[in-house]
Amino acid sequence: MLLEIRDLTHRFGGLQALTNINCVLEQGDIAGLIGPNGAGKTTVFNLVSGFYTPTQGDIILKGTRINGRKPHEIAAMKVGRTFQNIRLWSDMTVLDNICISQHYRLGYNAADVFFHTGRYRVREKVIRESARALLDSFRLGSLAEEYPKNLPYGVQRRVEIARALSLQPELLMLDEPAAGLSTADTKDLIDYVNWIHEQFHLTIWMIEHQMEVIMKLCRTIQVIDFGREIARGSPEEIQHNPDVIKAYLGDGTI
Ligand SMILES: Nc1ncnc2c1ncn2[C@@H]1O[C@H](COP(=O)(O)OP(=O)(O)O)[C@@H](O)[C@H]1O
Ligand SMILES: [Mg+2]
Known part of the structure; x- marks a missing residue:
């Protein structure tokens, strides 16, 4: 079991935002919330990624209770995520956006960065090379020197997902990855997520409005x-569940 809530x-x-939510994710799952x-x-x-500490309950990641751990500690336990509103550094290039998250993973301290020690320079080179390779593998290599703010929304999403993957997560959490995407970009995203799942043998947990x-x-x-569970099951079961249909009535998304 990878994650248990x-x-x-x-x-x-x-x-009261959440009440007694339970969930289990096994290695390799693609699960929807x-x-x-x-x-x-x-x-x-x-809560799972450490931005808040739960009022009650347990979050267990690979057998360890992680309630109250900080976001960077949870990221170091190989949990990556994206945000409902894309969070890229818009004044840094796409390449630098990928590099900056690597710096943490490879364990710099402020003195290394400040004095540009040998250790820093060697690692900086390794980071930039691996970030370029990562961007190439996502067919984003030609955008390395672009600024996210100048890129179409669908491409920014892919950069954000690539950045999350640069930390080599075992669990990737996507918060409404298709929000704001055109129909064509949404189809690309579906292929992209499927490809990521196969390529990296990840567990993917996603929130999404587009059915x-x-x-x-x-x-x-x-x-x-x-804040309470009303149903769980396969896509087929969920689509025909009367409680789900009722909850979504008027929303028009199911
Ligand atoms: N930081 C916060 N402070 C206070 N209320 C919050 C905060 N974050 C979310 N909420 C509230 O908690 C509820 C659930 O929000 P959220 O988890 O963002 O819902 P969803 O992602 O399903 O749309 C909402 O009523 C929202 O207003
Ligand atoms: Mg939300």
């Missing part, structure tokens, strides 16, 4: 509404 409960002040806006999906991801993406990619789906 037991009775995860979270409150923001007086707001869906639900109407405000259901608590991103909060689940923020085409969820139905084509996910083997299992968990549905939450008002």
Whole structure:
């Protein structure tokens, strides 16, 4: 078992955002987390990736309880993620965006960076070469010197996913990767995620509103509404589940 969540409960002040959420991800799964806006999906991801500490419950990653660990500690345990609103450094090139996350992984300290020690220079070279290779493997090599702010949204998404993969995660969490994408870009994204899953033998956990993406990619789906699980099952089961249909009525996305 890669990740287990037991009775995860979270409150923001007086707001009960999550109540007793349970989930298990096995190595190699592609699992979906869906639900109407405000259901608590991103909060689940923020708890698992260390941005918040849960009010109650357990988050167990590869047998270790990780409640309260910091985001960089969890990233070091090979958990990568993307954000609902793309978070790239828009004033750095695509290549530098990939490199900066590598710096942490390879263990610099501030003195190395400041004094440009031999250790820093050797590693810097290794990092830049591996970042270039990574971009090439994602067919993003020609964009290495571009600035994300000048790139189409769909390409920025791919850069953000490539950056998450540069940390060689075992678990990749994607928060609404298809949000804001055109129909053509959405189809590309589906192929891209499938390719990543096969290529890197990853476990992928994704939040997504576009049902085409969820139905084509996910083997299992968990549905939450008002912070509680209302259904879980295969895409087929979820599509025909009356509670799910009711939760989405008026939303138009299922
Ligand atoms: N940092 C926060 N502080 C207070 N309330 C929050 C915070 N983050 C999310 N919420 C609230 O928690 C609920 C769940 O939000 P979220 O997890 O973002 O939902 P989803 O991703 O399913 O749309 C919402 O009511 C939202 O307003
Ligand atoms: Mg969200």
